[in-house]
Amino acid sequence: xxxxxxxxxxxxxxxxxxxxxxxxxxxxxxxxxxxxxxxxxxxxxxxxxxxxxxxxxxxxxxxxxxxxxxxxxxxxxxxxxxxxxxxxxxxxxxxxxxxxxxxxxxxxxxxxxxxxxxxxxxxxxxxxxxxxxxxxxxxxxxxxxxxxxxxxxxxxxxxxxxxxxxxxxxxxxxxxxxxxxxxxxxxxxxxxxxxxxxxxxxxxxxxxxxxxxxxxxxxxxxxxxxxxxxxxxxxxxxxxxxxxxxxxxxxxx
Amino acid sequence: xxxxxxxxxxxxxxxxxxxxxxxxxxxxxxxxxxxxxxxxxxxxxxxxxxxxxxxxxxxxxxxxxxxxxxxxxxxxxxxxxxxxxxxxxxxxxxxxxxxxxxxxxxxxxxxxxxxxxxxxxxxxxxxxxxxxxxxxxxxxxxxxxxxxxxxxxxxxxxxxxxxxxxxxxxxxxxxxxxxxxxxxxxxxxxxxxxxxxxxxxxxxxxxxxxxxxxxxxxxxxxxxxxxxxxxxxxxxxxxxxxxxxxxxxxxxxxxxxxxxxxxxxxxxxxxxxxxxxxxxxxxxxxxxxxxxxxxxxxxxxxxxxxxxxxxxxxxxxx
Ligand SMILES: Nc1ncnc2c1ncn2[C@@H]1O[C@H](COP(=O)(O)OP(=O)(O)OP(=O)(O)O)[C@@H](O)[C@H]1O
Ligand SMILES: [Mg+2]
Numbered sequence: 001x002x003x004x005x006x007x008x009x010x011x012x013x014x015x016x017x018x019x020x021x022x023x024x025x026x027x028x029x030x031x032x033x034x035x036x037x038x039x040x041x042x043x044x045x046x047x048x049x050x051x052x053x054x055x056x057x058x059x060x061x062x063x064x065x066x067x068x069x070x071x072x073x074x075x076x077x078x079x080x081x082x083x084x085x086x087x088x089x090x091x092x093x094x095x096x097x098x099x100x101x102x103x104x105x106x107x108x109x110x111x112x113x114x115x116x117x118x119x120x121x122x123x124x125x126x127x128x129x130x131x132x133x134x135x136x137x138x139x140x141x142x143x144x145x146x147x148x149x150x151x152x153x154x155x156x157x158x159x160x161x162x163x164x165x166x167x168x169x170x171x172x173x174x175x176x177x178x179x180x181x182x183x184x185x186x187x188x189x190x191x192x193x194x195x196x197x198x199x200x201x202x203x204x205x206x207x208x209x210x211x212x213x214x215x216x217x218x219x220x221x222x223x224x225x226x227x228x229x230x231x232x233x234x235x236x237x238x239x240x241x242x243x244x245x246x247x248x249x250x251x252x253x
Numbered sequence: 254x255x256x257x258x259x260x261x262x263x264x265x266x267x268x269x270x271x272x273x274x275x276x277x278x279x280x281x282x283x284x285x286x287x288x289x290x291x292x293x294x295x296x297x298x299x300x301x302x303x304x305x306x307x308x309x310x311x312x313x314x315x316x317x318x319x320x321x322x323x324x325x326x327x328x329x330x331x332x333x334x335x336x337x338x339x340x341x342x343x344x345x346x347x348x349x350x351x352x353x354x355x356x357x358x359x360x361x362x363x364x365x366x367x368x369x370x371x372x373x374x375x376x377x378x379x380x381x382x383x384x385x386x387x388x389x390x391x392x393x394x395x396x397x398x399x400x401x402x403x404x405x406x407x408x409x410x411x412x413x414x415x416x417x418x419x420x421x422x423x424x425x426x427x428x429x430x431x432x433x434x435x436x437x438x439x440x441x442x443x444x445x446x447x448x449x450x451x452x453x454x455x456x457x458x459x460x461x462x463x464x465x466x467x468x469x470x471x472x473x474x475x476x477x478x479x480x481x482x483x484x485x486x487x488x489x490x491x492x493x494x495x496x497x498x499x500x501x502x503x504x505x506x507x508x509x510x511x512x513x514x515x516x517x518x519x520x521x522x523x524x525x526x527x528x529x530x531x532x533x534x535x536x537x538x539x540x541x542x543x544x545x546x547x548x549x550x551x552x553x554x555x556x557x558x559x560x561x562x563x564x565x566x567x568x569x570x571x
Binding site: 052054073074075078079083084090091092093094095099102103104106107108111112113114115116117118119120122125161162164165 | 256425428429431432433434435436437439440443444446447448449450451452453454455458465
């Protein structure tokens with residue numbers, strides 16, 4: 001058994017009458033690649049928003065590496081090793097690809113506050129940035145302004161920025177949305193490799209069932225704020241309730 | 254552009270300004286100082302506006318903090334100009350720390366409104382505390398004294414103190430813009446949400462940017478008080494904060510040299526128009542409109558684009 005990275009206790013979150021999390025209790029274990037699936041509007045993105053501090057929760061507790069982080073601001077959670085990527089591209093549009101990744105690397109290496117030292121002289125930072133760009137296949141695009149990238153490359157950058165914070169737990173919200181098949185295979189290969197190296201534990205929200213079942217060690221199914229099924233891919237595939245509410249014929253076929 | 258080329262250009266500008274100080278007539282020297290003071294104000298201000306993406310209406314008040322602190326030290330404590338300037342900058346820093354602390358907790362538009370509110374409070378304090386600030390007369394009778402034994406009483410001498418601080422500002426702002434801190438500020442401007450997901454305490458960085466730019470406002474204010482031998486209560490008025498905004502817009506928000514070019518255009522244009530008409534504001538407004546709408550990205554931004562296009566066509570032709 002790996003270390004328990006994240007522990008969620010009695011988490012509740014609703015927007016008016018729309019309940020997106022109802023008394024959720026679960027843990028995320030280090031090294032276990034977890035997928036969260038569920039129909040549109042199930043509350044997957046909202047769960048990530050709450051866990052990373054973008055949205056306040058209604059009640060409950062979030063423990064990260066044993067520490068209660070329920071009230072902490074986002075940047076404090078990121079510093080402790082909890083990070084995420086976004087479902088909709090959310091990068092620094094008018095900065096270069098290199099600079100997009102440089103900002104989280106600077107923060108991670110505690111060099112963001114250097115006010116008089118030229119940033120180009122931070123060799124260790126540059127090296128780290130290039131490493132991330134190579135992992136995400138963007139090394140050739142380093143000097144390009146982010147808004148000029150193709151949509152697929154912007155998705156890669158989205159993941160790259162999140163990886164650059166060197167998180168121990170990383171939520172990827174639909175990382176492959178809008179990517180072509182080649183890019184998908186590529187990014188998944190990288191995710192698998194980084195995951196296997198043990199640096200980062202991934203929690204992935206994904207709609208593509210092939211990806212989910214081939215990649216994950218564990219699958220959580222969310223529906224209208226409830227976890228209706230949680231277990232290994234085979235267990236989830238065989239679950240009757242999951243088939244009825246969500247997967248339909250897709251898995252049977 | 255390489256760092257060396259940039260430094261060469263700025264050394265050229267400083268050399269040119271030094272020549273102006275040595276050879277120019279009294280009027281030219283005076284105009285040169287006005288341009289440099291406005292440029293110090295605007296270069297600092299643009300760290301906040303162009304870099305961090307925050308609009309402040311409180312910088313007029315911070316400028317006045319510099320002016321009045323400098324004047325008070327000069328009138329009551331010591332005539333050493335450097336100590337006066339130091340007091341001006343320190344007080345502007347202190348005020349921006351207090352004002353900024355409340356303002357940066359909010360979104361961009363509330364930030365702007367809160368700086369406006371604080372600016373108005375400081376203005377009315379200056380206006381009403383007659384015994385300390387001289388009320389509507391301002392503080393009069395500032396003496397320039399001497400720096401390290403060199404007299405700076407005459408404009409032709411004081412000019413070089415202004416030039417020194419102008420050069421210092423150029424260098425400092427250049428360093429800040431090319432630092433890690435400067436990059437993070439640009440990140441906050443582009444996407445403050447993502448910046449906090451990079452692990453950056455956005456509010457603290459916004460506050461730092463506010464204080465740094467406030468210090469340059471204070472520097473410009475203390476030098477301005479010495480230039481005019483008195484302080485002007487209206488320099489604290491929020492409308493004075495529009496000056497560096499216009500200067501940055503004229504010159505180009507996203508460029509380092511924008512505030513420089515903008516300051517020259519602003520001071521010279523105003524001077525020329527004032528000679529011909531009483532409603533200088535009307536004509537100035539029309540010309541500003543033309544520059545801002547016609548040259549998106551300001552004078553320097555437009556120039557940069559031209560140069561880049563030319564370089565690109567040349568490359569294409571090879
Ligand atoms: N900021 C918000 N304010 C109000 N309602 C919201 C907000 N964010 C999400 N919701 C609502 O909460 C519900 C869950 O949304 P969420 O984005 O978490 O779903 P999701 O599982 O990520 O769906 P998808 O697969 O489409 O991304 C939806 O009904 C949505 O309309
Ligand atoms: Mg979603």
